[in-house]
Structures are given as C-alpha cells and as structure tokens.
Amino acid sequence: MSSLPYDLFCDEIIDRTDALRMAVRGADLGATVVTCPDWTLRDLAVHLGGAHRWVNEIVRTRAVEEVMDRQVPEFTPGGDDPAVLDAWLADGAAKTVEALRAAGPDQEVWSWAGEGKQNTGFWARRMAHETIVHQADAALTAKTGYEVAPELAADTIEEWLEIVAFAQAGGDSQAAELCGGGRSIHLHATDVPDAEWLIEFGEDAFTWRRTHEKATVALRGSLTDIMLVFNRRLAPDSNRVEVLGDAHLLDFWLERTTFG
Numbered sequence: 001m002s003s004l005p006y007d008l009f010c011d012e013i014i015d016r017t018d019a020l021r022m023a024v025r026g027a028d029l030g031a032t033v034v035t036c037p038d039w040t041l042r043d044l045a046v047h048l049g050g051a052h053r054w055v056n057e058i059v060r061t062r063a064v065e066e067v068m069d070r071q072v073p074e075f076t077p078g079g080d081d082p083a084v085l086d087a088w089l090a091d092g093a094a095k096t097v098e099a100l101r102a103a104g105p106d107q108e109v110w111s112w113a114g115e116g117k118q119n120t121g122f123w124a125r126r127m128a129h130e131t132i133v134h135q136a137d138a139a140l141t142a143k144t145g146y147e148v149a150p151e152l153a154a155d156t157i158e159e160w161l162e163i164v165a166f167a168q169a170g171g172d173s174q175a176a177e178l179c180g181g182g183r184s185i186h187l188h189a190t191d192v193p194d195a196e197w198l199i200e201f202g203e204d205a206f207t208w209r210r211t212h213e214k215a216t217v218a219l220r221g222s223l224t225d226i227m228l229v230f231n232r233r234l235a236p237d238s239n240r241v242e243v244l245g246d247a248h249l250l251d252f253w254l255e256r257t258t259f260g
Contacts, residue, residue, distance in 0.1 A: 002125055002155050006105035009128035010097045012152060013052070016131035017093035020048065021086055023138040029082060035137045035233045044141075045085055048134045050075050052092040055123050059099040063110045093131075100124050114166060129156045136233050146224070150192045153227040157187065157197065160231060161208050164257050168205055174256040178206045183249055186215035187230065189223035199253075217245035232258065 029042040036044065050069070057063070057072045069075050077088035103109075105121040113122055132148060133156065139146040148156070168175035181203050189195035198215060199208045219226060221241035228234035229241055236243050236250055243250060 002159065004125075004151060004155055006121060006124050007101075008152075009124040010100050012128040013097050013100075013124075013131050014093055016128070016135045017048070017052070017089060020045070020131070020135040020138045021089055023135070023142040023144045025082070025086060027142045029085075031141060033137050033141050035140055039137075041138065041141055042085065044134060044137055045089055046076060048131060049077065049085075049089045049092045051130055052089075052096045052127065055127050056092065056096040056099050058109050058111075059096070059103050059107070059120055059123060062103075062107065064108070065110055066112070067110070096127060113163075114170075125155070125159060128152070129159050132156055133231050133233065136228060136231075140233065148224050148227065150195065150223055153223045154189075154192070154195055156227050157230055160257075161197075161199070165206070167259060172259060174259065177256050178253065179204055182216075183246075184213075184215035184217075185250060185253060186213065186218040187226050188212070188218055188220045189226050190220055192223045195223050195226075215245065217243065217247060217249045219243055219250060229254075 024041055024045055027041055029040060031041050033039045033041060033044050039047070050072070053072050053075055054067060054069065057067050074088070077085045100120055100123065103120045105119070105124065107120040108118055109120055109123070111118050111122050132152060136146055164175055164178070168178060178201060180201050183201040185199040187197040187199070194210065196210060196212050197208055198211050198213050199206055219229060219236065219241060221229070225234055225238070225240045229236050229238070232254055234240065236247065236254065
C-alpha cells in the first residue's frame with residue numbers, strides 16, 4: 001500500500017484530468033493514440049471518463065458487489081461535440097473526487113483487488129494512477145508537455161508492481177511466466193535519490209524491493225521516463241532511457257504485463 005496521502009490522490013485525479021482535457025482540447029479527436037494504437041484520442045477520453053464515473057458509482061452507493069457499466073449514470077458522453085466531451089470529463093472527475101472525499105479513505109466498498117483493498121483508499125490511488133498514465137497517452141499523442149511529481153511517479157511504479165503480483169497470484173497466464181530463479185531487473189532513476197527498485201524472479205513468483213544492486217538488466221533514466229517505460233508508454237529503446245545488460249529480459253517483462 002502507498003504511504004502517500006489520500007487527499008493527494010484526490011487532487012491528482014482532478015489535476016490530471018484537467019491536463020488531459022487541455023491536451024485533447026483542439027486536437028484531432030480521431031487521431032490514433034501513439035501509445036494505445038487501437039484507440040483514438042476520443043476513445044481514450046471516453047475510456048478514462050467512464051472509469052471515473054464507474055468508480056464514483058461504486059463509492060457513492062457504497063457498493064459491496066461489482067457495478068456493471070449499464071448501472072452507471074452517463075457512463076458515456078451524450079454526443080460527439082468536443083465541448084460536450086470536455087464538460088463530461090470534467091464533471092465525471094469532479095463527482096468521483098466529491099464521492100471519495102465524502103467517504104474518506106477507509107470506507108469499505110467493492111474492488112477487484114482482493115483482501116485488504118476493498119476500500120476507498122484503493123480506489124483513490126487506482127484512479128489517480130489511471131489518470132496519470134492516460135494523461136501521458138494524451139500528451140504524447142498531442143505532443144504537449146508531460147511531468148509527474150517524483151513521489152507520484154514512484155508510487156505509479158509500485159502500484160503497477162502490486163497489480164502484476166496480484167495477477168500472478170491469481171493465476172494470470174502471462175504474469176505466471178514472471179518467475180524462474182537467478183534473473184532480475186533493476187530500475188534506476190538518475191534524477192531522484194533512492195528511486196531504485198530490484199525485481200527478482202523467484203522459482204514461483206517475483207518479488208521487489210527498493211535497493212541499488214547489480215541485476216540481469218538495468219533500466220536507467222529520469223524517474224518519469226522509467227515510469228513511462230514500465231507502463232509501456234515509452235519504448236525501452238528510446239534515447240531517453242538506457243538499458244544495460246540483458247534487454248530481452250526487460251522485453252520479456254513488458255510483454256507479460258499488458259493486462260488491465
């Protein structure tokens with residue numbers, strides 16, 4: 001679990017949604033999202049806005065069972081007008097954060113994430129990082145600037161590690177292959193002190209910890225770029241990062257963490 005404040009995650013949902021709206025506003029909504037080529041910019045915005053409204057419904061109703069899309073009011077925007085889409089995005093993020101703040105971080109609600117994460121604290125963090133990553137999709141497609149505060153970039157990496165571990169424990173066929181002793185991945189941010197992780201492949205599962213140690217492969221670069229590579233938003237062969245050692249192992253990891 002994260003040590004970052006609940007209110008920070010709530011703030012980030014609003015701020016990142018606003019940044020995504022700015023990137024999309026005036027852009028070609030039919031443009032292919034460079035990091036998710038099956039989507040257009042409009043598809044990206046509708047996906048994120050729908051996710052916000054889905055979580056709002058879970059939190060607002062204190063749901064203890066999964067909520068279906070058809071149960072979510074205004075799950076999709078009411079028309080193709082870009083101004084309607086923009087207002088729908090802003091309203092969905094605002095309602096989600098309003099519901100999260102009213103509930104507080106410890107309210108029990110349904111989530112897909114298993115024991116210990118059936119609560120609003122999980123959803124505030126999940127939606128903050130969902131929005132952080134999808135804002136990157138919009139920014140990279142629209143060629144606008146993109147920055148993330150170091151503590152949030154680091155927590156995005158750690159949340160993703162938790163999700164991959166959850167998938168592995170749950171029997172996901174791709175994540176199940178992330179094992180086999182004697183191999184490791186080192187993530188090394190060059191611009192933030194102590195922002196380093198060692199991912200070690202055990203016989204049945206992988207583990208990770210914060211440390212500086214030699215590994216089978218190392219990924220070096222700014223913390224934001226490390227986060228983008230780890231979330232498959234920046235190619236590991238980009239000139240913005242450096243891969244040292246067995247690059248195939250890093251590719252192996254990235255190819256098997258495509259769910260979600």
